Amino acid sequence: MNTPPRAQELGMMSCHVCRLVTAYSEDPHAHCPRCHSALHVRKQGSIARSWALLLAAAMFYIPANVFPIMRTQSLSSKDDNTILSGIFELWRAGSPGLAVIVFTASIVVPMLKFIIMTTLLVSVQRSSGLVSKQRARLYRFVELIGYWSMLDVFVVAILSALVHFQILSRVEPLPGVVYFGVVVVLTMLSAMSFDPRLIWDNRKSQ
Amino acid sequence: MASNRRDGMHHAHNLIICEHCDSVYQKRKLLRGQVADCTVCGAVLERHQWIGVEGQFALIIAALIVFVIANVSPIVTLKLSGMAETTTLWGAVIAMWTDGAQLVAALTALTLFFFPLSQLVIFCWVLWFARDGRRAPGFAQAMTALVRVKPWSMIEVFMLGTLVAVVKAHTYFDVVPGPGIWAFGFLTVLITVFSSHDARHLWDITGEAKA
Numbered sequence: 526m527n528t529p530p531r532a533q534e535l536g537m538m539s540c541h542v543c544r545l546v547t548a549y550s551e552d553p554h555a556h557c558p559r560c561h562s563a564l565h566v567r568k569q570g571s572i573a574r575s576w577a578l579l580l581a582a583a584m585f586y587i588p589a590n591v592f593p594i595m596r597t598q599s600l601s602s603k604d605d606n607t608i609l610s611g612i613f614e615l616w617r618a619g620s621p622g623l624a625v626i627v628f629t630a631s632i633v634v635p636m637l638k639f640i641i642m643t644t645l646l647v648s649v650q651r652s653s654g655l656v657s658k659q660r661a662r663l664y665r666f667v668e669l670i671g672y673w674s675m676l677d678v679f680v681v682a683i684l685s686a687l688v689h690f691q692i693l694s695r696v697e698p699l700p701g702v703v704y705f706g707v708v709v710v711l712t713m714l715s716a717m718s719f720d721p722r723l724i725w726d727n728r729k730s731q
Numbered sequence: 732m733a734s735n736r737r738d739g740m741h742h743a744h745n746l747i748i749c750e751h752c753d754s755v756y757q758k759r760k761l762l763r764g765q766v767a768d769c770t771v772c773g774a775v776l777e778r779h780q781w782i783g784v785e786g787q788f789a790l791i792i793a794a795l796i797v798f799v800i801a802n803v804s805p806i807v808t809l810k811l812s813g814m815a816e817t818t819t820l821w822g823a824v825i826a827m828w829t830d831g832a833q834l835v836a837a838l839t840a841l842t843l844f845f846f847p848l849s850q851l852v853i854f855c856w857v858l859w860f861a862r863d864g865r866r867a868p869g870f871a872q873a874m875t876a877l878v879r880v881k882p883w884s885m886i887e888v889f890m891l892g893t894l895v896a897v898v899k900a901h902t903y904f905d906v907v908p909g910p911g912i913w914a915f916g917f918l919t920v921l922i923t924v925f926s927s928h929d930a931r932h933l934w935d936i937t938g939e940a941k942a
């Protein structure tokens with residue numbers, strides 16, 4: 526089967542909210558005749574917005590990892606854990622499987638998001654026509670895994686609510702967890718701002 | 732008006748455009764379990780909608796009931812030298828709020844309560860009318876809200892988070908799982924089943940309000 530035509534070539538575009546296929550329009554104030562959402566050929570300011578959110582996320586990622594996210598307090602000890610030290614503790618406590626899951630969600634996933642989004646943004650800005658299909662797949666991967674990084678944030682929330690035995694034992698959230706939550710939201714927004722159709726745009730015009 | 736210009740244009744109802752690369756396809760009739768993939772970028776174009784509107788409505792009602800149970804029942808109980816502590820989802824939100832992590836408290840409340848709940852309520856509303864092929868009042872706004880809210884509902888992640896928290900706490904305490912955890916587990920399954928359906932399909936199977 527040969528390549529299907531692209532909407533722009535046929536003078537069409539589709540509503541990103543309800544998928545209605547309408548006539549192509551460059552009018553920035555155009556609205557979908559069916560659901561009345563704003564119609565854009567491509568997401569507006571996609572690259573700039575995606576970059577800005579990604580860089581902001583990268584900045585917050587440093588305090589998110591340096592600062593402890595959780596304090597475990599008991600009569601005899603006070604123990605502050607960062608994301609990484611919490612993972613080691615989970616490993617030592619005899620749950621290597623869960624330690625790997627948390628490591629994946631809290632360390633691997635955010636790193637992958639930074640690497641992949643940077644790759645996508647740079648390649649699109651350079652109008653690269655290389656490995657488009659693989660890049661498209663990477664984008665869908667980032668969209669799919671993005672929110673799993675919230676895992677550690679929820680773990681801290683549940684433990685803080687549960688471990689409340691007056692002076693005997695307490696768990697409290699520390700600022701690291703707030704930074705980490707912000708990182709997750711910012712990376713998700715960055716990925717949403719990116720328009721995957723840009724991957725295919727320049728190749729065709731060559 | 733900008734839209735007047737397009738009114739004369741035909742709306743190509745038999746066409747579908749890939750959201751990820753802008754390729755245009757003729758809509759195909761999909762069989763049970765079939766998924767149409769974009770041949771250019773590999774993204775999913777369309778899935779076979781294997782549960783009818785009635786079935787989806789039943790699922791949503793079930794999910795709403797489970798959602799209520801999940802939110803009022805204790806998730807886990809911890810025991811330490813005669814004392815017991817238990818928590819619900821809202822307990823976790825309040826703990827984060829009072830311990831100085833208000834931003835995280837808000838994020839938790841939004842992604843685990845308000846967004847999933849609004850998703851369920853809106854679905855319930857539009858499906859109730861869609862059963863007779865009608866569009867609910869506020870259909871366009873409701874459908875737009877569904878699309879916007881979808882990526883921010885994180886019940887599945889919370890499920891895994893509870894599991895990790897239980898294992899962490901198990902080192903020091905006796906942990907007794909509560910009914911809330913089963914409800915959240917069941918809710919995760921229901922949402923997964925439901926997510927295999929594209930809500931935007933409702934645009935095609937409902938007509939403009941006649942009444």
Ligand SMILES: [Zn+2]
Pocket residue numbers: 540541542543544545557558559560561562
């Ligand atoms: Zn629309």
Ligand SMILES: [Zn+2]
Pocket residue numbers: 749750751752753754769770771772773774
């Ligand atoms: Zn495609």
